[in-house]
Amino acid sequence: MKVSTKGRYALRLMLDLAINNSGEPISLKDIARRQGISDKYLEQIISVLNKANYVKSIRGAQGGYILRMKPEEYTVGMILRLTEGSLAPVACVEDEENTCDRVHDCATIMVWQKMNDAINEVVDSITLADLVDFEMQKAGQYVI
Structure with a gap:
């Protein structure tokens, strides 16, 4: 599984x-x-985030975007799944029920399932x- 620029930039935007x-x-x-991201590319990403009600669009000269929820209510998984789709390493572990014809004969299913579980966790x-806390600590702006 490799996260595309769309997923990485969506996370940075949020x-x-x-x-x-x-x-x-x-x-x-x-x-x-x-x-340092093209505003044209961000327009495509913000459209997806807006349709999912992750952000609120404010029109007008002083317009822009704000988060609809508190930062603690968004997980990295929510944002990546919205922009990337499934984060599963292989198709056979994407759904709750594995419908692969080889599921009972496949010795590698355990590997894929453990990878999927680890990624999701x-x-x-x-x-x-x-991420905000980490960024603030990194920037030396965090006060305890």
């Missing part, structure tokens, strides 16, 4: 919205500048708030 949250909408141009245990 993190930027969380870090720079002042209650005012944040423009895509500002996010694009801070993150990691991405579902990290919140956007965790």
